[in-house]
Amino acid sequence: MIEVKSISKSFGKIEAVKDLSFEIKRGEIFGFLGPNGAGKTTTIKILLGILRPDKGEIFFEGENILKNIEEYRKRIGYVSQEVSLYKDLNIFENAEFRAGIYGVKKEKFLENYKILLEKFGLKLWEKEIIKNLPTGIERKASLLCALIHNPEILFLDEPTSGMDPLSRFKFFNELIKELKEKGKTILITTHYMEEAEYFERILLIHNGEKKALDTPENLKEVVKREKKLEKLPDMEEVFMEMIK
Amino acid sequence: MKIKGIIKKEFLHIIRDERTLYISFILPILLLIIFGYAIRTDLRNINIGIIDYDDKYLTKKIIEEIKKEEIFSKVERTYEFYEDLKSRKYKGVLIFPEGFTRKFEKKEYAEIELILDASDNQMAENIEGYIRQKIIGGNKNLQINILFNPEMKSTYFIVPGIIAIIFMVISAILTSITLTKEFENNSIEIYKVSKIKGYELYIGKIIPYIIIGYIQLTLVLLLGKILFNIPLKGNLFLLYFLSLFFLFTGFGIGITISTIFKEGRSTLMAVWLSTLMPSIFLSGFLFPIENMPVFLQLLTYLVPARYFLYILRGILLKGLGFKDFFPEFIALLIFSLFLIAVSSIRIKKEIG
Amino acid sequence: MNGIKAIIKKEFIEIIRDKRNFYMVTIAPFILLLLFGYIISLDLKKVETGYFCENENKEIREFIYSLTASGFFINKGFFEKERLIEEIKRGNLKMGIIFGKKNREILFLIDGSQGLSAQKILGYISKFSQNIKKGNIEIKPVYLFNPSLETKNYTVPGVFVIIVIIISSILTGISFTIEKERKTIEIFNISPLKPHQVIIGKITPYTVLTFIDGILIFSFAKIFFKIPFKGNPFLLILIFFFYILIGLGIGMLASLISKTQRESMLGTFLIIFPFILLSGIFFPIESMSEFFRFFTNYFNPVTHFLICLRSILLKGANIKEIYFSFIFLIIYSFFIFTISYILILKKLKL
Numbered sequence: 001m002i003e004v005k006s007i008s009k010s011f012g013k014i015e016a017v018k019d020l021s022f023e024i025k026r027g028e029i030f031g032f033l034g035p036n037g038a039g040k041t042t043t044i045k046i047l048l049g050i051l052r053p054d055k056g057e058i059f060f061e062g063e064n065i066l067k068n069i070e071e072y073r074k075r076i077g078y079v080s081q082e083v084s085l086y087k088d089l090n091i092f093e094n095a096e097f098r099a100g101i102y103g104v105k106k107e108k109f110l111e112n113y114k115i116l117l118e119k120f121g122l123k124l125w126e127k128e129i130i131k132n133l134p135t136g137i138e139r140k141a142s143l144l145c146a147l148i149h150n151p152e153i154l155f156l157d158e159p160t161s162g163m164d165p166l167s168r169f170k171f172f173n174e175l176i177k178e179l180k181e182k183g184k185t186i187l188i189t190t191h192y193m194e195e196a197e198y199f200e201r202i203l204l205i206h207n208g209e210k211k212a213l214d215t216p217e218n219l220k221e222v223v224k225r226e227k228k229l230e231k232l233p234d235m236e237e238v239f240m241e242m243i244k
Numbered sequence: 245m246k247i248k249g250i251i252k253k254e255f256l257h258i259i260r261d262e263r264t265l266y267i268s269f270i271l272p273i274l275l276l277i278i279f280g281y282a283i284r285t286d287l288r289n290i291n292i293g294i295i296d297y298d299d300k301y302l303t304k305k306i307i308e309e310i311k312k313e314e315i316f317s318k319v320e321r322t323y324e325f326y327e328d329l330k331s332r333k334y335k336g337v338l339i340f341p342e343g344f345t346r347k348f349e350k351k352e353y354a355e356i357e358l359i360l361d362a363s364d365n366q367m368a369e370n371i372e373g374y375i376r377q378k379i380i381g382g383n384k385n386l387q388i389n390i391l392f393n394p395e396m397k398s399t400y401f402i403v404p405g406i407i408a409i410i411f412m413v414i415s416a417i418l419t420s421i422t423l424t425k426e427f428e429n430n431s432i433e434i435y436k437v438s439k440i441k442g443y444e445l446y447i448g449k450i451i452p453y454i455i456i457g458y459i460q461l462t463l464v465l466l467l468g469k470i471l472f473n474i475p476l477k478g479n480l481f482l483l484y485f486l487s488l489f490f491l492f493t494g495f496g497i498g499i500t501i502s503t504i505f506k507e508g509r510s511t512l513m514a515v516w517l518s519t520l521m522p523s524i525f526l527s528g529f530l531f532p533i534e535n536m537p538v539f540l541q542l543l544t545y546l547v548p549a550r551y552f553l554y555i556l557r558g559i560l561l562k563g564l565g566f567k568d569f570f571p572e573f574i575a576l577l578i579f580s581l582f583l584i585a586v587s588s589i590r591i592k593k594e595i596g
Numbered sequence: 597m598n599g600i601k602a603i604i605k606k607e608f609i610e611i612i613r614d615k616r617n618f619y620m621v622t623i624a625p626f627i628l629l630l631l632f633g634y635i636i637s638l639d640l641k642k643v644e645t646g647y648f649c650e651n652e653n654k655e656i657r658e659f660i661y662s663l664t665a666s667g668f669f670i671n672k673g674f675f676e677k678e679r680l681i682e683e684i685k686r687g688n689l690k691m692g693i694i695f696g697k698k699n700r701e702i703l704f705l706i707d708g709s710q711g712l713s714a715q716k717i718l719g720y721i722s723k724f725s726q727n728i729k730k731g732n733i734e735i736k737p738v739y740l741f742n743p744s745l746e747t748k749n750y751t752v753p754g755v756f757v758i759i760v761i762i763i764s765s766i767l768t769g770i771s772f773t774i775e776k777e778r779k780t781i782e783i784f785n786i787s788p789l790k791p792h793q794v795i796i797g798k799i800t801p802y803t804v805l806t807f808i809d810g811i812l813i814f815s816f817a818k819i820f821f822k823i824p825f826k827g828n829p830f831l832l833i834l835i836f837f838f839y840i841l842i843g844l845g846i847g848m849l850a851s852l853i854s855k856t857q858r859e860s861m862l863g864t865f866l867i868i869f870p871f872i873l874l875s876g877i878f879f880p881i882e883s884m885s886e887f888f889r890f891f892t893n894y895f896n897p898v899t900h901f902l903i904c905l906r907s908i909l910l911k912g913a914n915i916k917e918i919y920f921s922f923i924f925l926i927i928y929s930f931f932i933f934t935i936s937y938i939l940i941l942k943k944l945k946l
Contacts, residue, residue, distance in 0.1 A: 050785045070788040078786050082779045086606065088613040093606070100602020101787045129613070278870060281885045289882040289889075329740055331917040332903070335882075355734050362739035363910040364750050367880055372737050373722045400708070421858065508858035509770065510616060525632065530878065534642070534690075537634055554687070562685050 001026040001185055002047070002153070007056030009042055016042040017053070018208040024153075024187060029180055031199030032189040033239070039208035040189040041081070044157050047187075048078055074102055077151035081158045083142045087131040091122060091141045094130065095148050102149035109148065116144045119178070136167060143175070153185040160190060172198040193235040204242050211242040246440050250448025257422060258452060264418060272410050272460050276467055279402045287315045287370050293322035293337040300345035306356075306379055310338070313378055329361045336360045336371050399472040404556035405529035407464050408549045409520065411487065414457045415494025416519040419449060420502040420511050427506040435595045442592035450495050457491050458484065477563030486555055486573065489580045493548040494519060496583020503590040523549035551576045599789045603797025607771065611801060620767060621809045625759045629817055632755045633748065642670045643717050644688070648680045649695035656695050659702070663693075668720040681705070691717055741910045752821045753905045754877035756814060757839075757898055761868055764806040764843030765850070769860040771798060772851035791941050795933075799844055806840050826912030832905070838925045839901040845932030852939045871898045900924045 002024040009017040017039045024030050034040050045051040047058060049069050058065050065072045085094050092113070099109035117123055120140045125133060133141065139159070146154065160168045176198065179186060188199070196202055196216045204211040204219075212219055220232045223241045227233070233241075258264045292310065296303050311319045322328055325337035339357040348354040358375060360368040426432045435445055461484070468474040497519055505511040525531060526540065527549035533541060544550050551572040558564035566573070611617050645663070649656055652674070664671045672689060683689040684707050692705040704721060708714045742749050775781040784794050817823060850863035874881075874888055875898035881889060892899050900921035907913035915922060 048786050070790070073786060073788040076786070078782075080779070080782050084778070084780045084782045086610065086780055087778060088610050089606065093609055097602050097606040098783065100605070101599040101783070101789050103598045103788070278873060278888075281888060287880065287883060326740075327917075330907070330911050330913055332907070353734050355736050357736050357738060359738045359740055362742035362745055363906050364880070365739070365742050365745040365747055366750070368739060368742075369719060369745065373719050377722055424858075508856065509861065512858055512861055513616075540631070540634060564685065568686060 001061065003059040003062075004047070005057050005059065007043075007046055007053040007058065009046060009051060009053050016208050017046070019056075020205070020208070020210055021056075022203055022210065022213055024185060025201075026152075026185055027180070027183055028185060028200045029176060029198065030185070030187045031196060031202040032187060032205070033191070033193065033196060033202055033235075034189075034205040035191055038191075038205045040191075040205065041157060042208075043205075044078075044155055044187075044189060047155065048076065049073065074149065075151055076153045076155065077146040077149070078155045079143055079146045079157065079159060081161065083135075083138050085130045085138065085142050085145065088129060090127050090129050091117075091144070092126055094141065095145050098145045099148045104149050112148060112150060113144075116147055120144050120175075135162070139163075147179075151184075153187065154179065156186065156188045158189055158191070160192065160195065168192075168195070193239055196235040204239060206243045212238075246438075247444050247448045247451075250440075250445060251451050254422065254449060254452045258456070264421075267413060267418065268456050268460065269463075271413065272406070272464050273467065275406050275410065276403070276464060276471070279406060280399045280472055287367070287374070289317040290315050290336075290367075290371060291318040291334045292316050292320075292371075293325060293328055293334040294319060295322060295325060295337060295339045297342045298340045298344040302345040302348060303340045306340075309378055310375065313374060315374055325359050329359065332361070334361070335364075335367060336375075338375070399468070400474060400561060401557060402529075403464065403468040403472065403474050404553060404560055405524075405527070407461060407556060408490070408527060408529065408553050409523055410460050410464065411457055411490055411552075412494050412519045412523045412549065414453050414460065415450075415491045416498035416501075416515050417512070418453055418456075418498075419495055420498035420515045421508075422449065423499060423502040424506060424508050424511045427502070428508060432594065440595065442588060442595060445595060446499070446588055446591055449499075453495070454488070454491060457487070461487060474560065476560055478559035478565070480559075482566060483556070483559045486552075486576070489573075489576045490548060490552040492580035493576070493583050496580065496587045499587035500583070500590055503587075503594055522547040526550070527553050529553060545575075548576060548579045551579075599787070599793050600797040600800070603794065604800050607798060607801040610771070611805065617767065621763060621805060625763060625809065625813050626816065628759050629752075629755055629813060630820075632758070633752050633817070633821055643668055643690045643720065644672050645669045645691045645693060646672045646675045646680050646683060646689045647693050647695070648675055648677050650697060659695075663724060666720070666724045668724065748821050749823055749910060750906070751877070752817050752823055753909060754875070754902060756810075756817055757875070757902050757905060758872050758877065759813060760806065760810050760836075760839065761843045761846075761872070761898060763809060764802065764840050765847035765864045765868055766861060767806065768799070768802045768844045768847030769851040769864045770847075770857050771802065772848055773854060773857045773860040776851075777856055791937060795848075795937060795940060799848070802844055803837075803840055806843065807837065810836060810840065823909060825909050827908035828914065831915060832908045835901065835904045835908075835922060835925060838929045839897065841929040842897045842925065842932055845929060845936055848936045849932065849939070852936065852943065868898075871896050875899045875902055877902065897925060897928050900928075 004020060004022050004024075006019045006021045007017060008015070008019050020039075020043065032040055032043070042051065046053050049065055049072065052066075060072055060075075086097070089097070095113055095116075096109065099113075104112075117126060120143070122137065122140060122144065125137055125141070130138060130141065143156075143159075160171060163171065172195070176186060176188075188195075199216060201213065201215055202219065203213045214222075216235065219238050219242075220235075223229070223233050223238045224231075227241065258268070294307055294310075296307070307319065310316065322334070322337065325334075325339070328334050329337060337359045339359065341355065341357065344354050344356065356379065358372060360371060362368040426435075465474075465476065465480075469476065498515055501514045501518065502511045505514065522543075523529065526533075526536075526544045526547045528544070529549070533544050533550070536544070551569075554572050555564075555569050555576070558569050647656075647660065660671060663669050669691070675683060675692070677694070680689070680692045680694070684692050684705060687707065690707055694703040694705065696702065706714050706717050739745055775784070789797075818825060846867055847860075847864055850867055851860040854860040854863050874884070874892045875896060876892065877898075881892050881899065884892065903921045904913075904918050904925070907918050911917075
């Protein structure tokens, strides 16, 4: 669905992304793992078309995304690390605004909004102004807003940072699973190695370079074989091995 | 020493932030140049139109006389006064009626009509004054002596005003900015958990700005002397000493307001409205206090800049001594003590 | 179109929910109008005058009588010579008159250190001295456009012009930086909106707001200060619209180069402060030095709106008579929007 062809990006002397290539398949949950400062956010921004890569191209269904960026953006959704909602507006108004700027028709918006509100369990908070909401609710609301125009691909940048273990478990086992069932393609960045289990495929990056790209099982298998371990290693060990 | 630590940190902020540096050093120079060179109250470059229906030797002579007047840059004949005044081509049009010279020679009243664009009434009146003086001539018995500022240079009374404004910017605006930043970044917590005392934080915060204030005072006085030749008649030590009290009123207001709002935008607005605006408009800087309606005159007693400006002008232009502005000094003293007290209580409350 | 509408709606909700905006457009301008309307529109009323003479006589008493009768001067009585100068020094007297011994030589002493008073006192003296002089040439002044020479007719429009530019630029500046500060700018970054849609969407609510606010403030000023309105209201509204756009543009520019609300406010002030100061509201443009006169005539939008406003209100000017200022404002607003557009294009998209 999305094909990234050897992109590079540097800021001054710092090379944030070095010759990165990978492919995201339709309907998969794609994990993007790496420590802080590995180049995850830069890559996402390039994928969103906010940053222009110094080298390389990105194709969406075979077409360069820069060629028709408006059309491409209508089909993607994005939730950033910080919650980007208008603090003086309530959930409904935020969602309505987002639907508006994506050109979603009124009836379509209301229908979609009702479903999402139900699914996220936000009915109680609907009319509350964002600045009065607890952080967890705020995060859910911002996910709701990112989904309001019914995007095919969802980019989530560190969605679980700051969540407690229970919320994180629920997040992956309920929300993400359900979205996948709806046929969405999901790209998630994280620096929690243990979350790797939830992804179908993982891209490991470090210092802007691709270290590995495979399913979690295969990655573990490879490390087990190479290091001649008795049992499967955990993701932490895999990562440490890969960046050597 | 804890205070030293805060002072050092504060200086680092000032030096690293270009905008603070800009406000501290470029702004005074800019203000001085704008006010000194741009703002002149003496009339110049005025265009005058003339309609001469009489066209005799006397009218020609009068026109020649007017042309010699320095304030007029253009004195030219025209035919239609109304349109010319409306489109701002001329500020005034002189009309010599037919028979003007004949009447003059017969010693009858000879009238000249002067049509003025009074949409700027002050200017209209000034132009009228100049033309009257030129044509009718002044009364030779009257002598006018303008004290303390014989050439009526606006820079003479503007430079002290600039000092007052800059002091308010430094003391109230800059301190409120550093303090609200601490609230916004939550770095105020550092002071809460450390064993620092309220007065230590207070002193540490203001000392850098006192130093900057004095540097600026020196800068403005020096530039004023070099560029505009401002007289420095009185005792400069006294000036430096009394400036401190004015700075303290600013610190007091700035600190008190930032502890109330704890947020950048509202604080800046409130500080602007309570310090800078009154210092410009209600201090006698540009607009004479005695012209204001009574309620505004009463309001000016609450503006510290009023007293400070009186002292500044007194020392610089008139060479007044301490006893001459004793009441003003007392007023400034009361203001500064009161505001220091209020702001220290607020600071103490904030950091527990 | 849909996108623009969504932004407009969102902006309006934000404007209404933020109380600070409410103060900014309601209470603040009216207070400023009243305060500055009064402060700068007052004529010097009373010049406290003291006298010194060696021996009082009828002639001197007559002179003093006619001086006080002129209405500009207040009689504060006779003083010792040193005492007289001392009182002027302390600011208790604005003027001292010393009568010479025989030939009626009269010396006026004026305090030149206090603001603009000295100039006005001089004017009064010259007016007064015409009255006592006998000659057979007489100048008959006609005060066009403001026959009763009311200062408020000149200054209140000036205050209005200042208030409008402050409100329009600061509100807009804040609305842009608030998006940056709270990171909501990302929503625009990743949306399919084009830059012009973002600009139109964000600008429209503030145009409407300042437009209505401006008309309210103006009506209030007109009624309260009884300012004449001789010209065409539609022409004024048209020009007012472009002036607001310039104010919005300045706010937008200042916010594009700053990161926080505080910075954008400071930036806006730093841009509009010289504009206001050099607009001709406080000091005559003709008297400025060459450089500043050039700056004011060719770069200062406040000056040109003020010219239009005063000409339309007091002179009943039509478009032909103010064409330069009119065209200037139109070009200026296009210019400032083009720059903002380019800057937004750079920041918002690739």
